[in-house]
Amino acid sequence: MKIGVYVCECGSNIASTVDVEDLVEQAKEFPYVEVSRVYKYVCSDPGQVLIKQDIEEKQLDRIVVAACSPRMHEPTFRAVLEDMGLNPYVLEIVNIREQVSWVHDDKSKGTAKAASLLKGAVLRASLMHPLERKKVGVTHNALVIGGGIAGIQASLDLADMGFDTTLVEKSATIGGKMSQLDKTFPTLDCSQCILSPKMVDVNRHPNIDLLALSEVVEVDGYVGNFKVKIKKNPSYVLADKCTLCDDCVPVCPVIEHDEYNQGFSPRRAIYIPYPQAVPASYLIDPNSCLGIDPLICSKCKDVCGPEAIDFDMKPEIIEKEVGAIIVATGYEPYPIENIGEYGYGTIPDVISGLDFERIVSASGPTDGTIRRPSDGKIPKTVVFVHCAGSRDPSKHLPYCSKVCCMYATKHALQYKHLVHDGTAINFFIDIRTAGKDYEEFYQRAAEEDQVIYIRGKVSEVFQDGDKILVKGADTLTGETVELHADLVVLATGLMPSAGTKEIASLLNLSVGMNGFIREAHPKLKPVDTAISGVFVAGTATGPKDIPDAVSSASGAASRAAGILAQDELEIEGTVAQVDEDLCRGCGLCAEACPYSAIEINAINKYGHALRVAFVNEALCKGCGSCAAACLNGAINQLGYTDSQILALIGALGEE
Amino acid sequence: MVENKELIKVVEETVSRDDVKYVIGYKRGTYGFQIKPAFAYSAEDAKEFFYSPLCSKNLATYPLLEEKLPLRRGEEAEHKKIGIVVKGCDSRAIIQIIQEKGLEKEDVVLIGIPCKGVIDPKKIAKRFPKQSKFVDVEENNNDEYILEIGGTSHKIPKDELLSDVCKSCEYPNPPLYDILIGEAEEEFQPEHFNRVDELEEKTIEKRWEYWEKHFQNCIRCYACREACPLCYCKTCMADLLEPQWIRRSVNLSENTAWNVMRAFHLAGRCISCGECERSCPVNIPLMELNKFVEKEVKEMFDYTAGLDTEEKPFLGSFRPDDPEDFIS
Numbered sequence: 001m002k003i004g005v006y007v008c009e010c011g012s013n014i015a016s017t018v019d020v021e022d023l024v025e026q027a028k029e030f031p032y033v034e035v036s037r038v039y040k041y042v043c044s045d046p047g048q049v050l051i052k053q054d055i056e057e058k059q060l061d062r063i064v065v066a067a068c069s070p071r072m073h074e075p076t077f078r079a080v081l082e083d084m085g086l087n088p089y090v091l092e093i094v095n096i097r098e099q100v101s102w103v104h105d106d107k108s109k110g111t112a113k114a115a116s117l118l119k120g121a122v123l124r125a126s127l128m129h130p131l132e133r134k135k136v137g138v139t140h141n142a143l144v145i146g147g148g149i150a151g152i153q154a155s156l157d158l159a160d161m162g163f164d165t166t167l168v169e170k171s172a173t174i175g176g177k178m179s180q181l182d183k184t185f186p187t188l189d190c191s192q193c194i195l196s197p198k199m200v201d202v203n204r205h206p207n208i209d210l211l212a213l214s215e216v217v218e219v220d221g222y223v224g225n226f227k228v229k230i231k232k233n234p235s236y237v238l239a240d241k242c243t244l245c246d247d248c249v250p251v252c253p254v255i256e257h258d259e260y261n262q263g264f265s266p267r268r269a270i271y272i273p274y275p276q277a278v279p280a281s282y283l284i285d286p287n288s289c290l291g292i293d294p295l296i297c298s299k300c301k302d303v304c305g306p307e308a309i310d311f312d313m314k315p316e317i318i319e320k321e322v323g324a325i326i327v328a329t330g331y332e333p334y335p336i337e338n339i340g341e342y343g344y345g346t347i348p349d350v351i352s353g354l355d356f357e358r359i360v361s362a363s364g365p366t367d368g369t370i371r372r373p374s375d376g377k378i379p380k381t382v383v384f385v386h387c388a389g390s391r392d393p394s395k396h397l398p399y400c401s402k403v404c405c406m407y408a409t410k411h412a413l414q415y416k417h418l419v420h421d422g423t424a425i426n427f428f429i430d431i432r433t434a435g436k437d438y439e440e441f442y443q444r445a446a447e448e449d450q451v452i453y454i455r456g457k458v459s460e461v462f463q464d465g466d467k468i469l470v471k472g473a474d475t476l477t478g479e480t481v482e483l484h485a486d487l488v489v490l491a492t493g494l495m496p497s498a499g500t501k502e503i504a505s506l507l508n509l510s511v512g513m514n515g516f517i518r519e520a521h522p523k524l525k526p527v528d529t530a531i532s533g534v535f536v537a538g539t540a541t542g543p544k545d546i547p548d549a550v551s552s553a554s555g556a557a558s559r560a561a562g563i564l565a566q567d568e569l570e571i572e573g574t575v576a577q578v579d580e581d582l583c584r585g586c587g588l589c590a591e592a593c594p595y596s597a598i599e600i601n602a603i604n605k606y607g608h609a610l611r612v613a614f615v616n617e618a619l620c621k622g623c624g625s626c627a628a629a630c631l632n633g634a635i636n637q638l639g640y641t642d643s644q645i646l647a648l649i650g651a652l653g654e655e
Numbered sequence: 656m657v658e659n660k661e662l663i664k665v666v667e668e669t670v671s672r673d674d675v676k677y678v679i680g681y682k683r684g685t686y687g688f689q690i691k692p693a694f695a696y697s698a699e700d701a702k703e704f705f706y707s708p709l710c711s712k713n714l715a716t717y718p719l720l721e722e723k724l725p726l727r728r729g730e731e732a733e734h735k736k737i738g739i740v741v742k743g744c745d746s747r748a749i750i751q752i753i754q755e756k757g758l759e760k761e762d763v764v765l766i767g768i769p770c771k772g773v774i775d776p777k778k779i780a781k782r783f784p785k786q787s788k789f790v791d792v793e794e795n796n797n798d799e800y801i802l803e804i805g806g807t808s809h810k811i812p813k814d815e816l817l818s819d820v821c822k823s824c825e826y827p828n829p830p831l832y833d834i835l836i837g838e839a840e841e842e843f844q845p846e847h848f849n850r851v852d853e854l855e856e857k858t859i860e861k862r863w864e865y866w867e868k869h870f871q872n873c874i875r876c877y878a879c880r881e882a883c884p885l886c887y888c889k890t891c892m893a894d895l896l897e898p899q900w901i902r903r904s905v906n907l908s909e910n911t912a913w914n915v916m917r918a919f920h921l922a923g924r925c926i927s928c929g930e931c932e933r934s935c936p937v938n939i940p941l942m943e944l945n946k947f948v949e950k951e952v953k954e955m956f957d958y959t960a961g962l963d964t965e966e967k968p969f970l971g972s973f974r975p976d977d978p979e980d981f982i983s
Contacts, residue, residue: 511975513975581889581890582888582889582890583889584757584887584888584889585756585757586755586756586757586968587755587756587968587971588755588968588970588971589971590971591967591968591971591972592970592971592973600756605723606723606724606725606726607725607726607727607728607730607731607732608723608726608732609732611756629970629971631888631892631920631970632888632889632890632891632892632895633892633895633898633900641898642898642900643897643898646898646900
């Protein structure tokens with residue numbers, strides 16, 4: 001075995017704290033070291049050439065580079081080895097920059113630390129074996145879970161790139177929360193007007209298979225080769241026969257609260273969510289319909305000319321094979337009834353932000369005139385409470401929900417535009433207007449439209465006659481504020497939706513403290529997840545406004561396309577390996593694996609069925625959790641075997 | 656109180672079942688107070704079965720020692736059950752093994768014995784050091800052990816001979832069994848495992864001194880491992896050569912490595928039968944280590960081993976709200 005050691009000066013980055021010449025001399029004494037050199041920038045082209053020449057002339061078969069973090073240049077040096085016909089995994093990188101020179105001042109101690117790290121690396125390298133990168137095929141179809149604006153955008157992008165895309169939406173129509181909004185900040189363009197063309201595009205796109213009223217119930221497989229089971233719930237109306245004539249609705253005897261209008265208007269048990277719904281079809285609410293089981297009423301069926309109603313429709317399971325999955329399961333508003341002191345749910349004229357969206361909407365329950373729920377009067381004083389549920393680590397959501405400052409400002413502005421003699425008062429902790437044209441929008445509301453902003457938190461809200469008494473503090477003047485309002489709008493925070501939580505647990509995605517899906521890297525891989533082939537778009541990772549949700553969706557689509565466009569995927573060679581003779585089949589590794597990459601399968605051992613762990617190399621990320629969990633060392637992490645790590649520790653422990 | 660007649664009858668019935676291969680229980684030994692494991696392949700074999708407070712041995716180790724000889728082509732493995740006589744802790748060992756998928760519930764028939772605690776063989780041997788003939792011991796209702804040696808009857812307070820782990824036993828009745836012999840014992844609130852508390856009050860230096868003294872004596876006979884129902888890895892890490900985690904030399908460093916490794920490998924798994932401690936020829940107080948880890952696991956993660964076959968193994972379960980204050 002011949003090991004080549006290359007110490008990088010990294011300009012003065014390393015050389016200032018590590019005596020590189022001394023390090024190189026010490027390395028010459030380490031076992032198997034054939035050549036040891038120092039160079040100013042080993043990663044530079046001449047530096048790479050230096051290694052290549054040595055590999056050729058001195059027949060090196062292991063390379064150790066002492067430089068920066070392997071996260072920086074491991075791919076660079078692996079390519080050098082591959083160019084010279086060596087296996088890319090016989091390379092070891094010692095991080096003497098981030099872990100030595102940047103964190104220490106004392107040159108002699110720094111050099112000593114670098115020397116012991118380097119010795120460990122040389123000993124580890126002597127135990128390295130060439131590893132193989134296996135290849136798997138790719139199914140060129142995609143699955144998008146969630147039909148809000150993010151899911152719609154991701155589906156359209158993938159479909160436009162030519163990939164067959166299945167869009168699964170739990171409710172009866174796509175459109176998500178955006179479809180309930182009246183106008184969007186900061187441009188005040190109509191939400192439904194910019195959303196519905198995209199919804200229509202989804203419906204008629206030849207590459208999109210839209211499954212509404214459907215849920216993903218099972219996901220198997222791995223990147224490039226997922227097998228998905230989708231449960232399609234019955235709508236009890238045959239979409240291809242329904243002509244949307246609306247004859248069934250007036251005859252239905254059941255009256256329910258309309259979810260689309262936040263319960264402020266009625267709907268029947270047979271209904272269409274809203275006129276622009278996609279897929280455009282009526283459906284029957286099985287919870288309240290009197291015709292499903294038992295069949296008491298069939299008034300709608302009787303009047304339906306095209307015979308589109310089928311009470312016997314059953315849920316069906318649809319199976320799909322896809323290469324990549326985009327999770328766009330979105331958010332739901334924080335249940336503000338939890339904030340007892342704000343009286344939501346007990347005081348009728350205390351409403352949520354989403355309630356206000358419907359009340360102000362021209363297609364809403366009040367036809368666009370702002371009326372308060374209790375008596376239908378036009379409110380003359382409206383208080384908007386920011387951070388309702390957000391930024392309250394002790395009791396509610398600890399984080400900033402990002403959009404509330406802007407939408408509360410938008411609401412105040414919309415109110416002022418509709419009720420010219422009204423007063424709009426915003427209680428805020430801070431105003432956060434980070435976004436293009438957001439600050440200008442806020443300035444316009446405060447200056448041109450005379451929206452009043454009071455810095456401080458509302459402490460309590462009471463019903464006082466037909467008015468609402470709002471108590472709070474103005475933290476700028478230090479005075480308590482008490483005022484009477486006709487309507488109070490709580491700018492509700494955003495939290496992960498139930499669907500986000502379900503899908504995260506179904507796909508084994510890691511979630512953060514607050515239940516939002518965790519990105520593979522918060523900055524550099526914001527739409528990837530820890531599971532390869534699964535991407536995330538929109539508010540499933542955290543609160544986002546519409547432009548952010550749309551751009552993350554396009555990002556996720558393009559990342560997914562990076563997989564879907566391949567015919568084969570290469571898998572990293574550093575995967576877990578099971579020693580079947582040692583494995584006792586307890587499954588601790590399978591429980592410890594964050595990527596569901598390990599299964600316990602029975603093998604035939606001389607006629608006996610023996611349970612042993614089996615690693616799916618396509619799913620394995622080489623994190624080593626299984627190797628650590630295994631009680632008798634039956635799993636080894638290739639590239640980081642126990643023997644290699646022990647050699648490393650041994651060198652570090654030497655005096 | 657377990658009636659031997661009833662036990663024999665149950666064993667006879669169990670071993671006569673078509674789906675049972677054999678039944679493991681206890682029989683009288685040939686020397687002093689030592690009992691022996693008994694294997695009944697037929698109703699006839701069951702006659703020598705007995706149960707008394709001397710039956711400390713945890714028989715849950717045996718089903719896993721079952722040899723699986725290579726089968727000829729076309730030959731099918733025999734899927735017959737093994738009957739085992741289990742006390743509270745033995746039953747918990749079986750539960751823990753099932754949880755770890757070492758056995759399936761269908762593999763065993765558990766003959767449960769409500770246990771009033773077992774005699775520490777070391778304590779009784781110390782009391783009657785010259786006893787060479789087998790003597791059985793009975794327990795009366797006055798918390799006394801009664802035994803007869805050479806025509807003389809001895810009454811010894813239970814506390815003097817009882818195994819230390821039994822004093823803090825929370826599960827005298829088998830949590831899992833197919834047949835229960837006699838009436839279930841009353842659950843009692845056990846005293847805390849005082850030995851751990853005493854040790855915890857000492858300073859780190861004193862504790863280290865204490866363990867150094869004991870580990871110094873370890874002869875690495877691995878009797879603790881062999882007696883433990885949960886040390887059933889096919890090849891123990893201590894025996895691996897590549898890499899060699901623990902050197903074979905018997906010295907303080909390697910002995911410490913072995914004993915600490917075993918304690919960690921039993922975290923969330925040890926069911927406190929005390930077999931390791933009773934089998935240790937050099938009297939290392941191993942249950943102090945195990946009980947300490949058990950206490951930590953219980954306090955930090957609210958987890959108790961060997962109670963539910965369906966529960967996830969402790970080391971394989973993770974909750975986002977797990978405490979992390981020990982990482983610093």
